Amino acid sequence: MKILSRTFTFNILIKKLLILLVGAFVTLLSHAQALTNVIEPPKEFDPSSWNWVNIFIIILVLLIVLVIARAFDIGGLAEKITGKKIVSSHKINGYVSLVVLILGLFGVWWELVNHGKLLLLWDAASEHGADLDSMFMWTFGFTFVVFIITEILLFYFLFRYHYREDRKAEYYFHNNKLEIMWTIIPAIVLTFLVLRGFTVWTKITQTPNKDAQEIEIFGYQFGWKARYAGEDKQLGESSFTLISGTNPLGLAVESEATTLKSNLESEILDLKSILASSPDSIRLWRAALNSMESKGLGNAYVEEHKLLKEKVLDGESGAYANQIEKDIMRKETNVKRVIAYLSKATIFNKSSYDDRVTTEIILLKNKPYLFLFRARDVIHSAYMPEFRVQMNCVPGMSTVFPFTPIKTTEEARISKGNPAFDYYLYCNKICGSAHYNMKIKIVVLGTESEYQTWMLAQAKVVPPAIEAVPASAKDSLSVLPTIVSNP
Numbered sequence: 001m002k003i004l005s006r007t008f009t010f011n012i013l014i015k016k017l018l019i020l021l022v023g024a025f026v027t028l029l030s031h032a033q034a035l036t037n038v039i040e041p042p043k044e045f046d047p048s049s050w051n052w053v054n055i056f057i058i059i060l061v062l063l064i065v066l067v068i069a070r071a072f073d074i075g076g077l078a079e080k081i082t083g084k085k086i087v088s089s090h091k092i093n094g095y096v097s098l099v100v101l102i103l104g105l106f107g108v109w110w111e112l113v114n115h116g117k118l119l120l121l122w123d124a125a126s127e128h129g130a131d132l133d134s135m136f137m138w139t140f141g142f143t144f145v146v147f148i149i150t151e152i153l154l155f156y157f158l159f160r161y162h163y164r165e166d167r168k169a170e171y172y173f174h175n176n177k178l179e180i181m182w183t184i185i186p187a188i189v190l191t192f193l194v195l196r197g198f199t200v201w202t203k204i205t206q207t208p209n210k211d212a213q214e215i216e217i218f219g220y221q222f223g224w225k226a227r228y229a230g231e232d233k234q235l236g237e238s239s240f241t242l243i244s245g246t247n248p249l250g251l252a253v254e255s256e257a258t259t260l261k262s263n264l265e266s267e268i269l270d271l272k273s274i275l276a277s278s279p280d281s282i283r284l285w286r287a288a289l290n291s292m293e294s295k296g297l298g299n300a301y302v303e304e305h306k307l308l309k310e311k312v313l314d315g316e317s318g319a320y321a322n323q324i325e326k327d328i329m330r331k332e333t334n335v336k337r338v339i340a341y342l343s344k345a346t347i348f349n350k351s352s353y354d355d356r357v358t359t360e361i362i363l364l365k366n367k368p369y370l371f372l373f374r375a376r377d378v379i380h381s382a383y384m385p386e387f388r389v390q391m392n393c394v395p396g397m398s399t400v401f402p403f404t405p406i407k408t409t410e411e412a413r414i415s416k417g418n419p420a421f422d423y424y425l426y427c428n429k430i431c432g433s434a435h436y437n438m439k440i441k442i443v444v445l446g447t448e449s450e451y452q453t454w455m456l457a458q459a460k461v462v463p464p465a466i467e468a469v470p471a472s473a474k475d476s477l478s479v480l481p482t483i484v485s486n487p
């Protein structure tokens with residue numbers, strides 16, 4: 001029975017197990033390396049591609065499971081014969097920790113090799129992007145080193161200091177050296193990261209560039225519009241107050257504002273007359289409801305009966321009149337705002353007439369831009385990952401982000417090895433049901449002439465009936481942009 005003595009049996013089994021595992025790792029490793037050399041999308045499963053390596057791995061895994069099962073069998077048998085405890089679960093846990101450590105580190109290495117290009121930021125398409133990427137890499141570097149050290153310590157300590165009857169854990173509740181170390185080191189690292197972040201962000205957002213071309217990016221449920229200044233190199237004024245069915249961007253166009261004002265006023269008049277006649281209406285609805293119910297028609301026309309009853313209840317409780325009053329107040333506020341705009345005649349300076357509203361954003365390589373963001377309905381977020389740009393778009397206020405693209409779409413296609421690649425501006429705030437579809441294409445061109453050709457093909461803002469130009473004045477105004485339709 002000596003042969004089944006505790007340490008002997010167990011150590012041999014564990015050693016066999018480890019050798020098998022290491023063998024499996026080496027095989028997997030070479031296999032993984034072979035895979036990483038192939039930069040192709042995953043293919044459909046093809047049985048002919050299954051070589052002996054795969055079969056060997058499967059057999060190996062089965063063997064390992066078998067060995068583990070046998071180890072427990074023998075251990076249990078030995079315990080029965082000797083009456084002593086042979087398999088120590090603490091020892092097994094210790095070795096399992098080592099296995100987890102090796103497997104985990106291998107996994108980290110494999111991920112970095114295979115998906116590093118996706119995980120790490122390295123090919124920003126804007127001038128400031130390299131700074132942001134380097135910030136990311138520094139943060140990643142620090143946390144990576146800490147991660148590796150703590151993982152090794154954690155699992156190695158589990159292995160090295162697992163429970164043994166013949167040794168006792170040392171106990172102490174305070175250690176000044178440790179306290180100082182784990183306060184000062186993170187403090188230094190965080191100070192470095194925060195200061196660097198602060199300087200980079202200041203550099204990106206606070207450095208005015210007088211040559212920057214302004215482009216307005218307008219977000220709405222669910223899409224984007226871009227607005228470029230025309231020949232006057234000036235974006236026309238706009239306001240959310242002036243937004244209407246025919247003026248979706250709320251541009252400062254006097255005739256549009258006047259129409260909006262008169263529409264609102266007539267809507268208010270309509271609502272007021274509805275409100276004045278509401279007691280009569282409510283009496284009529286009540287009479288109709290009573291007659292319906294007395295004739296027993298409530299069961300035959302369930303839906304109609306329900307709607308009529310709701311109307312009567314709303315009317316008699318005052319909720320109906322209340323809602324109309326609220327609508328009137330809201331529209332009156334709108335009218336006041338529009339009138340205030342109309343009195344500020346300076347903003348209706350026709351500077352928006354030559355603006356061009358586009359459904360794509362076209363940029364020129366190495367040209368500085370200042371994006372001005374607006375939103376119509378709810379908060380959206382303009383996110384251009386390739387350019388490392390993100391900014392909230394808030395209704396009623398404007399936000400900005402300056403950047404300079406440094407790679408044309410063509411160059412990006414080549415460097416990514418993807419001829420179908422395109423830059424996009426996405427919405428990055430969950431803003432409603434079709435949020436997922438809210439994006440606009442960005443094209444970065446290399447030459448001014450391509451840009452000009454595209455720009456000329458864009459329609460000017462000038463709304464058709466915008467300014468009713470008197471016939472006699474038409475000639476003198478012919479320099480003003482006429483109605484241009486999108487070719």
Ligand SMILES: [Cu+2]
Nearest residue numbers: 380427431438
């Ligand atoms: Cu959105």
